Amino acid sequence: MSRVMQGALLWGGAYLGLALLPMVVVLVRAPAEARGVGVEFGALLGLLALTVMALQALVSGRHRWFGEALGFDNLLQFHRRMGVIALLLVVAHPAVMLASRPAWLDYLDPRDDTLRALTLMGLLAATLLLVVTSLWRQACQLSYEHWRALHGLLAVAVVGGGLAHALMVGHYTAGAAGVLLALLIGLALLLVVETRLLRPWQVVETQPVRGDATTLVLAPLGRHRLEFAPGQFAWFTLGDTPYRLQQHPFSLASSAARPERIAFTAKRLGDFTATLPEVPVGTRAFLEGPFGAFLPDARNPSGAVLIAGGIGITPMMSILRTFADRGERLPLWLIYANPTWEEATFREELETLAEQLALEVIHVLDEPPDGWQGERGKVDRDLLERRLPADDGRRDYFICGPDPLMDAAEGGLIELGVEPTRLNSDRFDMV
Structure with a gap:
C-alpha cells in the first residue's frame, strides 16, 4: 500500500470520527422530549452540516502534518467535494424539518421575527455563495486574490452563524454537547490561525x-x-x-x-x-x-526518474541538491525539456550534480542548436522507452512542468507499464 493511501485511510478515519462525534454525543445525551423522527433527523443533519463546515477550515488550513501524507492536490479535491456535501446538508436540514412540521415555516417569516428570519436565510445564501464561487470562480470572473478573501469571510460567517443558531436553539446543544461543538469549531479555527503565525x-x-x-x-x-x-x-x-x-x-x-x-x-x-x-x-x-507529497524515497534501491519541463526543474533541483548534500547514491535519471538550450535553467549546475550523484541528465530541446547531439522534440513514449531503463515495478516517477508535457509523460509511462500509483505529478492549478 502506497504512503499516500496509508495517509488517506488514517486521516480519512480521523475525519469521519470528528465529523460524527457531536452526533454521537447528542444521541447518547438525547433530551427526553420527543419531536418526531423527521424533526430529529433534520436536526441531526444540521448538526452534521455545521461540523463538516468547521472541518472544512481544518482541511484547507495547509497543515503539513497531514498535507505531507496526503498531498495538497488531494486535500484540495477533498475540500471541494466536502463543500458540496456541506451545502446539501445545509439545504436538507430545514427542508426535512419543515416537511415534518410545516408550522415552523413561520420561523422564516420576517414579519414575525425579522432578525431570526434574515439570519436563517442569510446562512443558507452564504453557504450557497461559498460553494458556487469556489466551484465556478472563473465563471464568476473572480480573481484568485478576491475570491480568497471572499471565501474566508463567508466561511467564518457560515460557521460562526451556524454555531450561534445551534446554541440558541439549544435542543441538542445545551450543556456538554454545546461545549463540545464549540470546542471542535474553535479547534478548527485555531489550527487555521496557526498557519498564519508571524514568523517573518x-x-x-x-x-x-x-x-x-x-x-x-x-x-x-x-x-x-x-x-x-x-x-x-x-x-x-x-x-x-x-x-x-x-x-x-x-x-x-x-x-x-x-x-x-x-x-x-x-x-x-x-x-x-x-x-x-x-x-x-x-x-x-x-x-x-x-x-506537498512530491517526495522521492532515498531508501528505494530502484531509484527515481525525474521529468521536468522549463521552470518545473525547481522541485527537482531541491531533490538533487539535497541528495548531493547528504551523499545519497540511489540511481537517478533526469529528463529535462526546454524550447532552446539557452532556456535550460541550472544546466551548468546539473553537470556538476551529475558528477556528485548517480545521476544521468537527459536534455530534450524543441529547437536545438547546430551540431546538437542530444534528444530533440517532445517527451513521449518513444523517448522514454529509448532513454530509461525498463521499469522494475518499484521505481518512482516525478513529473513537473507544463500540462502538455506532464500529460504526455504520464501517458507514455503508463503505456510502458508503469503503475499510476508510482506517478507523482506536481501541478500548480489550485489558483
Whole structure:
C-alpha cells in the first residue's frame, strides 16, 4: 500500500470520527422530549452540516502534518467535494424539518421575527455563495486574490452563524454537547490561525538565472527554521504583513539539508514574477508550509526518474541538491525539456550534480542548436522507452512542468507499464 493511501485511510478515519462525534454525543445525551423522527433527523443533519463546515477550515488550513501524507492536490479535491456535501446538508436540514412540521415555516417569516428570519436565510445564501464561487470562480470572473478573501469571510460567517443558531436553539446543544461543538469549531479555527503565525523572513539575495528566471534567497528573522523535504512547496507573501491578498505557491529550490537559508526560483511569466528581479534585499517575506507529497524515497534501491519541463526543474533541483548534500547514491535519471538550450535553467549546475550523484541528465530541446547531439522534440513514449531503463515495478516517477508535457509523460509511462500509483505529478492549478 502506497504512503499516500496509508495517509488517506488514517486521516480519512480521523475525519469521519470528528465529523460524527457531536452526533454521537447528542444521541447518547438525547433530551427526553420527543419531536418526531423527521424533526430529529433534520436536526441531526444540521448538526452534521455545521461540523463538516468547521472541518472544512481544518482541511484547507495547509497543515503539513497531514498535507505531507496526503498531498495538497488531494486535500484540495477533498475540500471541494466536502463543500458540496456541506451545502446539501445545509439545504436538507430545514427542508426535512419543515416537511415534518410545516408550522415552523413561520420561523422564516420576517414579519414575525425579522432578525431570526434574515439570519436563517442569510446562512443558507452564504453557504450557497461559498460553494458556487469556489466551484465556478472563473465563471464568476473572480480573481484568485478576491475570491480568497471572499471565501474566508463567508466561511467564518457560515460557521460562526451556524454555531450561534445551534446554541440558541439549544435542543441538542445545551450543556456538554454545546461545549463540545464549540470546542471542535474553535479547534478548527485555531489550527487555521496557526498557519498564519508571524514568523517573518527577509530577502538576503536576488540572483538572475538562465531562462529569464530569478532566484530569491531568504533567511529567517529570528531563530525559526523551515524544515522541509526536497520536492515540497510553500505559499509565499512579500511585504510587511502576512495577511495580504496576494499569495503565491512556489516550489522550494534549495537543499533541505540547509534549512537556515531557503531559495525560490521563478520564471518571468506573470505580473508578480515579473517584479521579482527588482525585489530589494531586506524585503520582508512570510511563508506557509511546507506542503506537498512530491517526495522521492532515498531508501528505494530502484531509484527515481525525474521529468521536468522549463521552470518545473525547481522541485527537482531541491531533490538533487539535497541528495548531493547528504551523499545519497540511489540511481537517478533526469529528463529535462526546454524550447532552446539557452532556456535550460541550472544546466551548468546539473553537470556538476551529475558528477556528485548517480545521476544521468537527459536534455530534450524543441529547437536545438547546430551540431546538437542530444534528444530533440517532445517527451513521449518513444523517448522514454529509448532513454530509461525498463521499469522494475518499484521505481518512482516525478513529473513537473507544463500540462502538455506532464500529460504526455504520464501517458507514455503508463503505456510502458508503469503503475499510476508510482506517478507523482506536481501541478500548480489550485489558483
